[in-house]
Amino acid sequence: MKRILITGAAGFLGSHLADRFIAEGYYVIGMDNLITGDLRNIEHLFQHPNFEFHHHDVSKFVFVPGDLDYILHFASPASPIDYLKIPIQTLKVGSLGTHNLLGLARVKNARILIAxxxxxxxxxxxxxxxxxxxxxxxxxxxxxxxxxxxxxxxSITMAYHRFHGLETRIVRIFNTYGPRMRLNDGRVIPAFIGQALRGEDLTIFGNGLQTRSFCYVDDQVEGIFRLLHSDYSLPVNIGNPDEITILDFAKEIIKLTGTEQKIVFQPLPENDPLQRQPDITRAKELLGWEPKVSREKGMKLTYNYFKSLSKADLEKQDHKDFSKYNH
Known part of the structure; x- marks a missing residue:
C-alpha cells in the first residue's frame, strides 16, 4: 500500500485530497497545526484504517515514522484575511516548512508536490x-x-530537484471553491455566500470589473492527482479558464440564492490583482486534464453545502484566534 503525507490535511483542499487518496487505496497521513484548518473537515476519516492524523506545525522539524512514497505540501494560510493576520507564520510555513518537507522527502526517497x-x-x-x-x-x-x-x-523546490535530484512537482492553483471552505475568509465565493445567507448586501472591492476564474474542487483535485503521478517537474497551472468579472459574479450569486440584496462598493485593497485567468495548455497537453464542472453546477453544490450547516457551525467557521501564532 502506497503511503502519502498530506500537510494542511484539515484545510479545504487538503481534506478533499485526503478523501481522494483514501478512495484510491493509499494510506494517508494527515498533518495540520489547525491554525486555519478544521478537524470537522476530516472527522469522517478518523475511524478509517488507512488514515492517521498528526497535530503538528511543519515550520518545526517534521518526523514521520515508516516509509513514505509521496508528500503533498498544502500547509499554508490561503485567504487574504488569514495571511494578513498571521503574516510571519505565512512566511515561515512557505520557507521553513517547505525546507523541512523537502528534507523529509529526500530522507524517505519520496516524491513531493508543493502547492x-x-x-x-x-x-x-x-x-x-x-x-x-x-x-x-x-x-x-x-x-x-x-x-x-x-x-x-x-525556488527551493526546484533547487532540491536540480541539486539533489529529488522528485518534485509544482502546482499553481487558481481560485478554487466548493464544500468545506470557511465563510468570510476573504475569498470571493465564501464572502458572497456568507453575506447572502445573512441577508446582507454583497460587497465588491473596486469597481467590480476585475476578473477571476473559479475552479470547482473536484476538478482541482483531479488535476493535482494527475500532476503528482506525471513525469513533469516544472510548474503547471491548474484552474478553470472560464473568466468572469466580480460584478457579474455577484449578480449570479443573487440569482442563485434567490435573494434581493443590493451590491455595495468599497475601495480596492492594495495590490489586489485586476485580472486572473489561467492558461491551461500545459495541463491539457501533459496531463490530459481540463475542468469538467460548470460554474453553475459547482456553485449550486457549494451553496447547498453552506445552507445545510447549522447556525452554530457557520458561526464557528468565523472565529479563529491567531494571536499565539504571529511570532
Missing part, C-alpha cells in the same frame, strides 16, 4: 497567465507575505 498559487503572478501584465510568465509582485506590500512565500517555495 503554489496564481498569486506568484501578482497583478499580472500578461493575460491569460502562462507558466512562463514571471509575474508582477510587490515584495513589500501587504500581500507580499503570501506571494513571496510561494515564490520562494517554488
Amino acid at each position: 503554489s498559487t496564481s498569486e506568484v503572478y501578482g497583478d499580472p501584465l500578461v493575460h491569460p497567465q502562462t507558466e512562463d510568465y514571471y509575474g508582477n509582485v510587490n515584495t513589500i506590500g501587504p500581500r507580499g507575505v503570501y506571494d513571496e512565500a510561494k515564490r520562494f517555495q517554488e
